[in-house]
Amino acid sequence: MSVIKQFLADPKLLLNAVGEGIYGFDLSGNAVFINPAAERMTGWKSAELLGKKIHQYHHHSHADGSAYPADECNIYKTMFDGKTRQVKNEVFWRKDGSSFPVEYTSTPIYSDGQIIGAVAIFRDVSQQHKVESELKSALNKVHELSEQLKDENAYLLETLNEDWQEAGLVGHSAIFQTMLAQLELVSQTDSTVLILGENGTGKELVARNLHRLSSRAEQPFVKVNCAAFSPTLIESELFGHEKGAFTGANERRKGRFELAHGGTLFLDEIGELPLEAQSKLLRVLQEREFERVGGSQTIAVDIRVVAATNRDLWQMVEQGKFRMDLYYRLNVFPIQVPALRERIEDIPQLANNLIVQLNKKLGKQLRGISKSAINALQAYNWPGNIRELQNVLEREAILAKGRLIELTQSLGTEIPQQIADDLTLEQAQAEHILKVVELCNGKIAGANGAAQKLGLPESTLRSKMKKLKIR
Incomplete structure (x- = not known):
């Protein structure tokens, strides 16, 4: 009981023991009480502040350094209107000129029904802000990784759905062994490779083995079929887009360049790339950086580029259908697949x-x-x-x-010879395509579809069917 009596006789014993800082003010705004916790947090000793308007010492400016007038101070306002205030997102200033974030409560003090001053109880929330910042950063990282995982899963699913068979890079012929020697030689570098060859020769397989033999083997191998996307979508496919960049862009999406960071980007059917996209691809190949569609942030990437085509790119250059500077940028080390x-x-x-x-x-x-x-x-x-x-x-x-x-x-003999002899080339093509589509029960895309059987991209087959008026 003697301890309780002692506390009641001298309430300052309790105030001095608490961990929060406590300031007491009279109606003039002068400090009448400062506890040890407040001294520790601010560096100002009570002897230096008692009897003074301490707003000018510890509360004179906002966090950005702009002036904080005394008549706007929430602590002083409490003394005038008698309202208790709980304040966040402000700072107190230390004696050494530094500041720290605080949360405080200002409460009026009454005597005989009259306000005689106010008390401010505050605490340093630096650690709390640090934890919140780290948590926010961690959540952003989780969101970023989740986005990346979603993009990579979508790409992986797309890759797995292709009926790619691990066959083709076998053989003892001299022409094939010469190609393999070139492949092994260039795989030890980061040089850009252009793989040339007819449809169905295994150009993608060459590209995959080039990646497998390189120092980037443990990093992603990302494929882009340049013929599979419309001119309006190829840029988004390559570089990604921000949410709202265009109609249907309901969320931010990473492009193939970002997904291939650290690894190999395989640009299949590069001859089908629209001219507008060619100029943007050239810039990325030169500078190794780009912006997403609808974005302004520059993204740097470390990738090895491998391109493939069954077309004569130089002839396309002469026809004005392919950029000469892009041709030279891609044709660093050409490999001809026999x-x-x-x-x-x-x-x-x-x-x-x-x-x-x-x-x-x-x-x-x-x-x-x-x-x-x-x-x-x-x-x-x-x-x-x-x-x-x-x-x-x-x-x-x-x-x-x-x-x-x-x-x-x-x-x-899919088209009987006696019939084929009487057909034009377009008619023969139409007959052959119809026969294959029938054999596939009308299935165009995917595994065992007509496009696969004919050795054509789905988009190319549909285009041919439209041209040949095949329904």
């Missing part, structure tokens, strides 16, 4: 490699391909190259009744 008819001796090895893949895909246990079938495959000209070989073998694997693949249909 057509299958140029490496007929590789067909047995290619066929066996493909049969291994087909066994996995179809759940078969095929042992190989008959000698007569090999002879027939080697006697064919293969306009569709390895992709056509894949399709032929898959069809025959499905039809196979034994453990060896035989050819049940003559190669290149």
Whole structure:
């Protein structure tokens, strides 16, 4: 009980013991009480401030350094209107000239029903602000990583949905071995590579193996099919866009350049890139930085660029359809992928490699391909190259009744010769496309679709069908 009596006899004992800073003011705004916690936080000793208007010492300016007039001070206002105030987002100033964020409560003090002053109880919230800032930063990072993961998942799903088969880079022919030697040589550099070759020769496979052999093998390999997007969408696909950048842009999205940071960006069918996008691609290749569509922030990337085309880019340059400066920027190290008819001796090895893949895909246990079938495959000209070989073998694997693949249909006879002789080129193309579409039950895109069977991008096939008036 003696301790309680002692506290009641001298309330300052309690006020001096609390961790919050406490200032007491009279009606003139002069300090009449300052506890030790306030001294520790501000560096001002009570002897230096008692009897003085301490607003000019600890509350004279806002956080940005602008003046804080005394008549606007929330502590002083309480003495005039008797209203208790809880204040956040202000600072108090220390004796050494530094400031710290505070939260405080100003409460009026009454005696006999009259206001005789006010008391301000404050605390330093620097640590709280630091924690909040770190939490906000962490949440932003989580949001950023979540966005990146979402973009990467979308891209990965898109890649997995493609019917890309890991076959083609096998063979002992001299022309093929020369290409492999070039591939291994340039893979040890970061030089830009232009892969040239007909449709179906395995240009994407060459690009993937170039990445696998490089020092960037553990980083992303990101593919862009330049023919698959309209001129209005290709820029967003390459560089990404900000939310609201255009109709339908409901959220921010990273482009393929950002997703490929640290790794390899594969620009397939580069000859199909619109001229406007070519100029922007050239800038990125030169400066390795860009802005998202609808954005102003410059984003720097570290990527290795590999492009591929089945078109004669120099002829396109002469026709004004492809930028000369972009051509030279891409054509640093060209690799020519040979057509299958140029490496007929590789067909047995290619066929066996493909049969291994087909066994996995179809759940078969095929042992190989008959000698007569090999002879027939080697006697064919293969306009569709390895992709056509894949399709032929898959069809025959499905039809196979034994453990060896035989050819049940003559190669290149999808259009009967007696009919083809009487057709124009466009009519023959239309007949062939119709036949393949029928075989695919009307399916155009995706695995086992007509586009895949014909060795064409979906957009190219649809364009041809529209031109040929095929419904």
